[in-house]
Amino acid sequence: MSAVIHIHPMLRSFTGGQSTADVPGSTVGDCLGELTRRYPEVEKELFDENGCLLRHVDIYLNGESAFPDELTKPVADSDALHIVMMVVGG
DSSP states (O other), rough: EEEEEEEGGGGGTTTTOOOOOEEOOBBBHHHHHHHHHHHHHHHHHHHHHOBBBOOEEEEEEETEETTTTTGGGBBOOOOOEEEEEEEOOO
């Protein structure tokens, strides 16, 4: 299985400007693991020290939030994952 991860613009400085990545995996967690293997600096932007997604990170699978079990959601070939970084400002 492989999915396409759409990388949030805030993370692209860690991916050499890449906006998408085709990654293998059978779950969202597998796919994100492959992304962080390729781009190690992305890991600290997505995960805490226990391997849980940070609170301001949301993952969308085919246009729908994968919350609450993001990392265990199964993916099929050509599924689209979007990394969403919730940003606030004033």
